[in-house]
Structures are given as C-alpha cells and as structure tokens.
Amino acid sequence: MNAIFGQEIKKQNIFFKIDGRIKLISAIMSIAILTTISKEEYLAACLAFYILLLCLTGFPVLNTMRRILLPVLFVGFMSAAVTFANFFSVQQNSSVSGAALFLRAFYAILALSSAIYSMTFREFVYSLWALHVPDTLVNLISFTIRYANILNDELWRMVVARKARGYSGGRNFWHTTSMRVIGRLVAVLFLRAAERSQRVYHAMLSRGYSGDMRLLYTPEKLGIRDFAYGALMTMVPLFFKVAEMGEFSWIMR
Amino acid sequence: MDYAVEIDDLAFRYKDGTVALKNITINIKKGSKTAILGHNGAGKSTLLLHLNGIYLPQRGSVKVLGVEANKENEKFLRKMVGLVFQDPDDQVFSPTVWDDVAFGPANLGLAKEEIELRVEEALKAVEIEEYADKMPFHLSYGQRKRVAIAGVLAMKPEILVLDEPHAFLDPKSKENLYNILEKENKEGKTVIVATHDVDFAHEWADEIIVMREGEVLSQGGTEVLCREEIIKEAGLEFPKVVRLIRKIRGLKVEKIPKTIEEAGELFNSLINNGCHRD
C-alpha cells in the first residue's frame, strides 16, 4: 500500500490535510465540468490552475508526475492518433481536437491521482463509503488495491532473487534471452500472486472477515479550509465553462 | 476427557490432485500444549486450515470443542480457533500495525472501546506497543511476526494455533514467543504449534503429533521424540538434549531431561554421586 497511498509523508502540508471526501468529490466534479469544455486555451488554463494549486499547497507535484507518467504517455499517444484521424477525416471541424482530449485526460489523471495519493488507505476507503459508493464496489476497489500491492511485492521479490543469481536485466528489447526471462517472470508472477492472494484471503477469513470491512475511522470535522478548497476546485473550471458558453461576452463588450 | 479438537479419519486432496491428508485421526486435549511435527510438505498447514473451517473435511470429520466443523458453524470456529499463519506477510495487510491488530476484533463486532482495549493488550503481550502507528511493511520480519500474533491474540480465541512460528526468528523473538505461548496456556487456552523445531517441541510441548506425507506417524508424550524409528521415518532429528544423552555410553535415565538446564542438573547429580562413592 505504500506504493499508492501517502501515509509516509508527514501530514504537514495543507493539501494532505484537506478532507478526503472533499478532495474526491471536487476532483470528480471538476473533471465532469472539464469534459464539456473544448477550447484548448481554457483547458490548459484549468490544468495550469490546478498545478499551481498543488504547488501552493505543498503537494509533491514532480514526484507525482513521475508516477503517472505511463498513463499520461498512453493518453498522449491516443490523442496524437485522434489528431491524425481528424487530419485525414473528410469531415472538417470535427468536434474535439486531439490536444483538447489530451488536456482533459491529463487533468483527470492528475486530479484523481493527487487526491488519492494524499490520503491514507483508510481515509480513502472511508471517503468512498461516505460518498455512498455501494459497499460491494468499495470492497472491490480496496481488494484491487491490495492485490496490486501483492503483485508489486511478488515482482520485487522475484527481481531480487534473480539479481542475486546474476541476472542483470535486458540489454534491449530484441535481446531474446532477456525477453524470454521476462516472459517467464510475468507468467510466474501471476501464478505466485494468485496463490499468495488466496493465502491472504484465507488469513482474512481466519480472523473472522465475512465480506464487509468495519471502518474504525473517525474523520475530522469539515472546516472552512475544506470547503474553500472544494469551491475553488469546482469554481475555476466552471468559470471557464461559462466563458466558453459566451455568457461573459457582455462584459467584454 | 475433554477434547479441544477431535479429528476422525480426515482426508483432503487439493484441486490439482495433490493428496495432502490421508487418514488423520487425532485428539487434542483441552488446555494442552500440542506440537505437530513433520517435514516440509507433510501436511501440517493443510491440517491447521481444517481447524477453523477454512478447509472443510472431504472425508471424515473434524470437531472443535465438541462442535462439528461445517459451513453452518463457520463463525463459531473462526471465533474459537485463532490461527497465526506461517508467513506474516500473508496475514498482515493493514496500513498501520494498530489497524491490523484491530481487524479481527472489529470483525467480531465488538464495541470500539473494547477493540481499543484488546489491541492495546495484544500489542503489549508481544512487546511492540511502540510500533502501533507504524506501517507493518517497515518493520523487521520478527516484528511483523509479532504483529501477526497480536492480531490473533486480540481475538481471544479458546484455541491458539500457530503455523511454524519459529521460522526466521532471532533468539530474542523466540524467547518472547515461548513466553507468550506459556502465558496463554496458563490462562487455560489450548495451544497448538506446527513446527519442525524438535528442540522447541521437546522442551515446550506435553503432547506430540508426528506427521509424514499426510499421515499421522505417532501421537503421544515427548517420549515420542526419543524413539529412533519414528524420528528416522519422519525425516526429523533427535532433540539436542536427547542426542547428548544417547551419546553417553551406559547411561540409563528414567526420564530424559527436557531442557539443557535439566540435563545439567542430571549430570551434576551424577558427578556428585560418583565423587561420594570414592
């Protein structure tokens, strides 16, 4: 769980202190608003605003960027494909540009991951539960996360074991022996993780687990800071949304 | 005689066809200290998972405190039998030590104050109070093992079952473990330990069960561990004290000492007797 949640970081900076429920809700709401904005400038402004907000509240932005690099790259690739498709499509002025898609997705990934990363596991599960996410789904999500951790853990053990026996990693993608080693590693990894998660599940059953987690978590009372954060997070995208709809044109005139 | 566990002709085969238990018939006395010995793959873990209904008998029967192990009695079994898994990393999963120890009591549906009390007691028993807020992943192996034990102690089971608790423990942790088991037993709990540590079994247990390839080779008092044919067949070795006694030619003792201390006393008295005769 240490790979995903940020309980290691001393809860000194403001961002980590903001209530988990508020962080989740405002992230989801702002994402929802953003998906309806299509002007690249406005989307970029929202993104810049959020990054600025993160920096100001002391969130480790660079660190997080590194963590989410892979999904962002993936999204970038997809958006580029869309741009190409648009370029060649007969129908000009297609509704969404690749850049807009990319900005939206980037925002979504960043907003959700920063919200989740700044919570403890318990806070996260509690927040989902408090937001009336169905129990089954909450359990499913918490198990997925636990499983991901088991997978990660097993992988790490295997890598260490291999290194100890002198395997030094691939030279390049076409280096066949290393590709074969990696292929086998992945296959064994899933088997081991599956067996291990069965043992983990048995251990949970042994301690009386019967399908629902009892939460022993008492959240702190919501304060001005939490509401201010939530308002800011939703108001800024909303502002740009309204701007896009042309409602402010009378001011400009 | 009151039995904590009665197993009659139990057999179990895994999905992949491995026959892990063949025809196990054993009784474990209430309030006893029982050691289950056997080499790797003898079926110890599989047997233990039958004690709290994780696995149900495919043939034969398992009774815990007089109650038949089946789907309906699952809750009762889980409450009465506290099972500590071999690998603490399979058992300890919560973000903090405190949370993990609270997991069991919370599942029992206890009130919050009671849970807090039990967690505190359990952490104290295994001497890791100061790590309550730490992440288990950052603790040493021995400490994680203690967290796992605390997590089960907090549920206050009638029967405490530990699967190879000695593996990879340093001497201090072993001593702590010994004391915990003694204390729980003194309080009237039945304690069952699967192990291949013959020294521990010989010193601590009053009941010995020796397993081999899914079968019970022998059940009895600690004298079982002095019988050559059983030790050989089970792929175990004699306890150190027994080995030492066997090395002394012509020595016949009524009762083989259980610990190094007892052996020392025996030798001292022998030497003293010898001196007086001169």
Ligand SMILES: Nc1ncnc2c1ncn2[C@@H]1O[C@H](COP(=O)(O)OP(=O)(O)O)[C@@H](O)[C@H]1O
């Ligand atoms: N999940 C499983 N699936 C298939 N076979 C298993 C499984 N777990 C254990 N076994 C097999 O069952 C036998 C008994 O194993 P186990 O009970 O773990 O022995 P022990 O705990 O004494 O080392 C072994 O042959 C082992 O390979």
Ligand SMILES: [Mg+2]
């Ligand atoms: Mg085992």
